[in-house]
Each structure stands twice: as structure tokens, then as C-alpha cells.
Amino acid sequence: MSADKKRQKLISAELKRVDGAAPETQPVLDKHQKMAGSPFQFLRGSAQIFYADLAAGSLKLPEQLLQAPLTRIVGDCHLANFGFLTEEGSYGDTVIWAPNDYDDAAEGHAAFDLARFCVSLFLVADYLEGLGAGRYRSAEVFKVQKPPRKKDATRAAEGFLKCYRKALKKTALDPEKRDKAVKRFDKDHFLRKPLDKAKARAPGGKHFEKKSSVAKLAVRTRGGFRFDPENSKLAPVEPALADELEDVFRPYLDDAVLDVSRRLGAGTGSLSVERYYFLVGPAGETDGEAFRETHVVEIKQQREAALVHHFANLSPVNRMNPAHLTVDCQRRMMRRPDLVLDEAVWNGVHWLVRSRHHARLTVDPEDLLEADRPAMALKDYAKACGVALARTHSRGDRRSVRFERVMADALADKAEDLVDAAREYADQVVSDHSRLCEMIRKDGDEHAA
Known part of the structure; x- marks a missing residue:
């Protein structure tokens, strides 16, 4: 051959x-x-x-x-897996520059x-x-x-x-020094404008109610906040499945479940992985304070980290189940990890439970051409x-x-x-x-x- x-x-x-x-x-x-x-x-x-x-x-x-x-x-360390995010997931408002994808993290x-x-x-x-x-x-x-x-x-x-x-x-x-964060750039630095944009999307920022992660996915209705039915990134979940999802994952959530959707086509490496979104927050309230407390929690089917198959004996740490390993690594590697970050087993599959950062902004390679x-x-x-x-x-x-x-x-x-x-x-x-x-x-x- x-x-x-x-x-x-x-x-x-x-x-x-x-x-x-x-x-x-x-x-x-x-x-x-x-x-x-x-x-x-x-x-x-x-x-x-x-x-x-x-x-x-x-x-x-x-x-x-x-x-x-x-x-x-x-x-899976590459240029597009770094970005701006709010520390502590949807609970913090400090925007930092850091790795933003730990799905293949391992020792x-x-x-x-x-x-x-x-x-x-x-x-x-x-x-x-x-x-x-x-x-x-x-x-x-x-x-x-x-x-x-x-x-x-x-x-x-x-x-x-x-x-x-x-x-x-x-x-x-x-x-x-290991607990210092990259969160400031000079005015002439390429990342300064994206940083300012990310800060505007964080809680307290001028674009929080329009450009934050939750704002892009949710709409205000008479009965409270719901996922936007017109959003092409989301698909409705059948009532029976929605009830099952809420029953299984409710212990990991810290407020009322307002809505459930299936997440469509995210990323490249994880494009074929099953994932769902919960909209979580105060029930039946629609004012600004309630919106500030509303956030998105992702439930994602977790696969084996990329290096484990070919380096099975590199470290006993990597024998953790895939979701547990991701949670363990993320808690260690992030300065202030998500406060909603856990793992669960459902239908015999390991699932990662994590909040979506309010201000999550990735700088795409094409953005370099604007410099x-x-x-x-x-x-x-x-x-x-x-x-x-x-x-x-x-x-x-x-x-x-x-x-x-x-x-x-x-x-x-x-x-x-x-x-x-x-x-x-x-x-x-x-x-x-x-x-x-x-x-x-x-x-x-x-x-x-």
C-alpha cells in the first residue's frame, strides 16, 4: 500500500x-x-x-x-479556542482572556x-x-x-x-502570579476592541440586555423569559423529553427551569455531539433584575478526551470518566471556574453540566484582516x-x-x-x-x- x-x-x-x-x-x-x-x-x-x-x-x-x-x-489547543469570557460562568462580571474550550482537557x-x-x-x-x-x-x-x-x-x-x-x-x-488574569490591553493592541465589546456584554455593561449570551437566545414573553423560537441555533424539545431532562438535571440547577431547547451545530470538533440548553431564572418575572439573574445552562454529551485513546497510559488521572475529567481539569485550570460545573449520567451516557458565560466572545481568524x-x-x-x-x-x-x-x-x-x-x-x-x-x-x- x-x-x-x-x-x-x-x-x-x-x-x-x-x-x-x-x-x-x-x-x-x-x-x-x-x-x-x-x-x-x-x-x-x-x-x-x-x-x-x-x-x-x-x-x-x-x-x-x-x-x-x-x-x-x-x-485541543488552537487559536480559535481562546477568547474573552466572564469568570465564574454566568455568575461573574470580570472579563478575561483565556482558553475557552476544555472538552479535550486532560493530564x-x-x-x-x-x-x-x-x-x-x-x-x-x-x-x-x-x-x-x-x-x-x-x-x-x-x-x-x-x-x-x-x-x-x-x-x-x-x-x-x-x-x-x-x-x-x-x-x-x-x-x-499563576492566579493573575489577562484582562487588560493597551488601546493600540489588536485585542483591545474585542475586550471592550466583551465588557459591554457582561452584567452591568451597556449591551448586556441585547448582546450577552442569554440575550441572544432568550425573549421576553407575558409568562416570563423563554428561548427565542426564531433562533436558528435552537430546536424545540418534545414535552415528554423536556420533562425527563428537567427531572434528571434539576438538582444541578439553582433556579426555576424556564425553558428547554436542543442546541444545533456548535463548533467544529463537537459538531456531532448531542447537547441541550436550559434557560434558568426567576419564574414568571420579566423585569431587568430578573433578566440579570436569568442564564443558560448547557447539558452536553461528553466524549473521551482526544489524547486519551493514543496515550492511554500517560496518567492515571485520565482514567476518570470523560465528563468527570473535563470538570476536574476545568476547576484546576481556570482561575475562577464556573459555579455551575458538574457531571451526570443519563441514559448510560456521561453528560457535562455547565453554565454559558454571559460575555463569551471569540476572535475569529478573519477578524485579523480588519486590523x-x-x-x-x-x-x-x-x-x-x-x-x-x-x-x-x-x-x-x-x-x-x-x-x-x-x-x-x-x-x-x-x-x-x-x-x-x-x-x-x-x-x-x-x-x-x-x-x-x-x-x-x-x-x-x-x-x-
Whole structure:
């Protein structure tokens, strides 16, 4: 079997293992269609392939980086899994910049997160350049003038690792630094405008009643707040199922259940995962104070973290059930985790229970094109992520600073090698994306014939 056929077989098998259907299967899954949009989207939906390549040695990271103590890691660490959010979920009003997706969090090598994030920088640069060249498409129209290039992604990756290492060194000297948050940016920083937008959506902000997470999903009725029946992201739930959901999950909720809906098509990696939303708040009240207390709680079917299958013996921590592991990691890694954060078993499946942050704002790759200097914006973005990720990793063990010291020393010697490995692997992802497109297109052509 040729190398190309072996690679295609690996991609098909790994996608089928996690998603339940191979990309050749008709009709093609929405998730696989979305992954075919660009190599960056492919990366977002195929974390299991990244870990398969690490386990097989197809992607080799500097050994010195793997000698650092294990810590809790994001698992699916890429540029679009950072954003602005309100601490303590829907109970707080402090807006910070931090990782915002812990569905694949587990105990592992910090270098896994660092490498995956650097790979994403190269793929984002490729995506933005490809929009201008017509290789990729976006649902929105963007004016593409000077997109970041591969050399700009290299500088962004170097800046990311430099800031990550610097933050680790500061924590090694003063352990209380691990509980500092990234929540301020200078007026000329690329993330300043998104920060101001997120703050306006937080409780007390001028756009809270129009732009917050709950405001986008709920409407005011005579009987109280309900989910908006016109919202395309939500689907009604049959009364019997709604009653069952409320009966099972009511102990985890802190107020009256106002409404229940099914959440449609969220994210890329979790696109095929079942999830429901509860609208929770004071019953029968519709004034501003009641709206402030109303929030959304998500019930999400939780799958095994991406790294666990290929690194089953890396840590006994990862033997927790999938939802418990996510809750455990999120409570450790976040400075002030959601106050509604738990796990439950329903119909033999593990479910994650968590509140939706009132102010949750992700900066999409396309937003970089709106900056005066997209290449500099990408670097600023990456550096902010480096600081936030270092503090997130540092919270895995609050008893010592061994991880910080060892990892900072290793990066002093091996950061350049890590960037080189990420750049090379990004090229592999571009090739894998082409293979996925061929699998989808070939099968579709055969069915059409």
C-alpha cells in the first residue's frame, strides 16, 4: 500500500472512530463538510489525528520538552479556542482572556498544547492568504489586502513561546502570579476592541440586555423569559423529553427551569455531539433584575478526551470518566471556574453540566484582516495566548514550581526546534485536508454517477 493510501486510511479510520462515520459515507456528515472548508478547519475537527501522529512518531517534539512534569492541558489547543469570557460562568462580571474550550482537557505534556497552538498559527496564515487567492471560502465577505504569511506565523509562534516562557519564569519566582488574569490591553493592541465589546456584554455593561449570551437566545414573553423560537441555533424539545431532562438535571440547577431547547451545530470538533440548553431564572418575572439573574445552562454529551485513546497510559488521572475529567481539569485550570460545573449520567451516557458565560466572545481568524497590520495583529494575539496558557498550565499543580522551572529551561533551548516541527506538521495538515476533500468529492461523484 502506498504512503498516500496509508495516510488516507488513517484519516478515514480516525474520523470514523470519533464521529461514527467515515468521510466517504453518504450523506457526508456536517462536521466533515465543515472540516473540508480549510486546513485550519480540518485541524479543529481532527485532534485525534494530531495525537495519533504524536504517538506514532510522525510528529516529533523535542525530547527535552517532554521531560517536564505532566500538568493539566487544554488538549485541543488552537487559536480559535481562546477568547474573552466572564469568570465564574454566568455568575461573574470580570472579563478575561483565556482558553475557552476544555472538552479535550486532560493530564499530559504541556508541549502538546504548545505544538498544536503553533501549528494553528501556520494554518491560520495559510487560511487568510487562501481567502485572498480563492483557495478557501468564508461565509462572510472580507477584504483581503495583506494577510499574514508563513514568515509572519513563524514570528507569531516565536512570540507565543517567548511570552509563555516569560510567564512561567515569573510564576517560578512568585507562585501567586499563576492566579493573575489577562484582562487588560493597551488601546493600540489588536485585542483591545474585542475586550471592550466583551465588557459591554457582561452584567452591568451597556449591551448586556441585547448582546450577552442569554440575550441572544432568550425573549421576553407575558409568562416570563423563554428561548427565542426564531433562533436558528435552537430546536424545540418534545414535552415528554423536556420533562425527563428537567427531572434528571434539576438538582444541578439553582433556579426555576424556564425553558428547554436542543442546541444545533456548535463548533467544529463537537459538531456531532448531542447537547441541550436550559434557560434558568426567576419564574414568571420579566423585569431587568430578573433578566440579570436569568442564564443558560448547557447539558452536553461528553466524549473521551482526544489524547486519551493514543496515550492511554500517560496518567492515571485520565482514567476518570470523560465528563468527570473535563470538570476536574476545568476547576484546576481556570482561575475562577464556573459555579455551575458538574457531571451526570443519563441514559448510560456521561453528560457535562455547565453554565454559558454571559460575555463569551471569540476572535475569529478573519477578524485579523480588519486590523491595519494583520501580521502584527496575529503576533499580538499569539503573545496574549502565550501568557494565558502559561498561567493555565501552572495551575495544574499549586504545591510547587517544578513544572515552571523545568519547562522554562527546556524552552530556552528548544523553542526554535518546536516552531520548526509545528511548521512542518502544518504542511502535513494541508495535505491531509486535500485528502479529506478528495474522499468526500470522490464518493459524491460515484453516488452521482
